[in-house]
Each structure stands twice: as structure tokens, then as C-alpha cells.
Amino acid sequence: MTQAFYDEMTTRNLGFVSEEEQTRLRDGAVFVAGVGGMGGACVQMLVRAGVGRIAIADLDDFEVSNLNRQLFAFTDTVDRPKSEVTAEGLLKINPYLRLEVLGGDWTDQLERLARDYPVIVNGCDDVAATVELYRVARRQGATVIDAWASPLPSVVRVRPTDPRPEERLGYPTVGTPWREITAEQAGEAFMKEIESVLTHSSSHAHVDLQAAAEMAAGKRKRMSFAPMVVTAGALMAGEALSLLMGRRTRTDCRGWFLNVRDARIERPLPAPLAWLKGWVVRRMMRRLLA
Numbered sequence: 001m002t003q004a005f006y007d008e009m010t011t012r013n014l015g016f017v018s019e020e021e022q023t024r025l026r027d028g029a030v031f032v033a034g035v036g037g038m039g040g041a042c043v044q045m046l047v048r049a050g051v052g053r054i055a056i057a058d059l060d061d062f063e064v065s066n067l068n069r070q071l072f073a074f075t076d077t078v079d080r081p082k083s084e085v086t087a088e089g090l091l092k093i094n095p096y097l098r099l100e101v102l103g104g105d106w107t108d109q110l111e112r113l114a115r116d117y118p119v120i121v122n123g124c125d126d127v128a129a130t131v132e133l134y135r136v137a138r139r140q141g142a143t144v145i146d147a148w149a150s151p152l153p154s155v156v157r158v159r160p161t162d163p164r165p166e167e168r169l170g171y172p173t174v175g176t177p178w179r180e181i182t183a184e185q186a187g188e189a190f191m192k193e194i195e196s197v198l199t200h201s202s203s204h205a206h207v208d209l210q211a212a213a214e215m216a217a218g219k220r221k222r223m224s225f226a227p228m229v230v231t232a233g234a235l236m237a238g239e240a241l242s243l244l245m246g247r248r249t250r251t252d253c254r255g256w257f258l259n260v261r262d263a264r265i266e267r268p269l270p271a272p273l274a275w276l277k278g279w280v281v282r283r284m285m286r287r288l289l290a
Helices: 003-009 019-027 038-049 064-068 082-093 106-116 127-140 183-200 209-216 226-245 271-289
Strands: 029-033 053-057 098-102 119-122 143-146 154-158 256-259 264-266
Touching: 019 226, 029 038, 029 106, 038 053, 038 082, 038 119, 038 226, 053 082, 053 106, 082 098, 106 127, 119 127, 119 226, 127 143, 127 183, 143 226, 154 226, 154 256, 183 209, 183 271, 209 271
Parallel strands: 029 053, 029 119, 053 098, 119 143
Antiparallel strands: 143 154, 256 264
């Protein structure tokens, strides 16, 4: 990368970030697993902010249904690999970007990726692959930036010493090799995440609950809406950039939700309230899934 190009590209960052912080971004490295909705929005912002080394991975092709929210989805990219299309777009922003592009074999390279890229953004919606990503990140000392399956934009930061989501939320996958995780275990794990989201946020007020129940039961595709998806990607990018620059944030392994309608931040409830609301949520979920 020529210094002159980089300096001109990032000159308007200065004032928001210092020259020393911009240098840290240039020397920083991030792996983005999944570059569809949130991951695609996040990685574009990382490149525009000046992160110098990035790896991206995705095993899917763009579909017509992606056009409603995914930033690299266009009519002429439908049926093309997401990782390939996203790579082309990122290099149009910064042709000097040190970019590694992976397809469906990215899970086989996780140990190396977590060593080479100490900041990982999880934009993957595969439960088993996500479980393995978190396990490897712990072993290799990488921090994972993630978001919940929620109709509200959210962000989570899981440091190497933090409990994994499967441990904290009680997934049935604990102790199971990731390639042996069954569809039933993955479905139950997803339901545990939904239960936590409904317990600790006002997500129920922002979505059709019957449609959400059908999605959770695997009867329809996941619901997504551009404002939520792109905002969540921006929150994830902000966390990754803060981590690279050495800035502290209040985001932790429990995460938080951005309620735009009511203009407030929603953080996890204290344990007694969480237990009570969780009981109500579980009853509601059983009724909806009946």
C-alpha cells in the first residue's frame, strides 16, 4: 500500500481518530466470517476506516432475497459467490488492501485464522460453525465481535477469557465436537439464543411473534430488514475498530441492544428480573410453538 494513497484515503478520519490510532488501524487485522447482511456491512466499514489486513469467508451465493439488505447484493451479483463479489467490492475501495478470501473451507483453517487475525467478526448464521469459531478463538486468544438474532440492532464482544455463548446460555452442544452437532442440537441452541434475546430486550415489540416462532421452528427463512441489519453491522464495525485502536467500550459478552424507536439502549437485566421474565418468555414460546 502506498503511504500517499492511504493518507489521502483516510485523511477525513483524523479528528475522529488520532494519527497514532489510524496507524494501528492500518497495521490491524480482522477476520470476518460471513459477508452477507451484518458481516458485509461491517467489513465495508472496516475497509473504509482503513484497516489494512482483512480475511473474509462465506460459502453461499447471493440470492434475490438478499437484495433487501445485503450491501454487496445487486441484480448482477445474484448467483455469484458472496466472498468473491465482496472481495471485488472491497478492492474497489482500497486496491492496496491485504485481503485473504476463503469459501466453504474456512472452518478447516480456523486455528490459523484465529492466530493471524486477533479480531474476529462473526457474521455466520450456522450454529455448529459458530460454536467452533468461539472455541478456537478462546484457544488462540482472539476476541469475537458478534450480534444477537434480534429485530433490534445489537452487538456483543467476547474476549478470550469470557464464557462462550454455548456455556453462558446453556446450549446442548457443550462437549460435543462441532462436526457431530445434530440438527436438533443446533435448533435447541438457536431457541436458547431467542429466549435470551426476548428476556433481555424489548424485541417482542418489534416483530410479528407468530412469524418469529415459525422462523425459530425452521418453517420459514430468517427475517431481516435493512435498517436493523446495516445498523448492527455498523455497531460490530465500531467495536472491532475500537479494539484495534485500543479504545475501551462498555460492550461485554452479554452485549446490548439499540432500541431506535424508543431512543434507548437496552442492557441485560439483573438476575432476579431475568429469571422472572425468562419464565414468562418460555411460557410464551411454548404457546407460540404449540
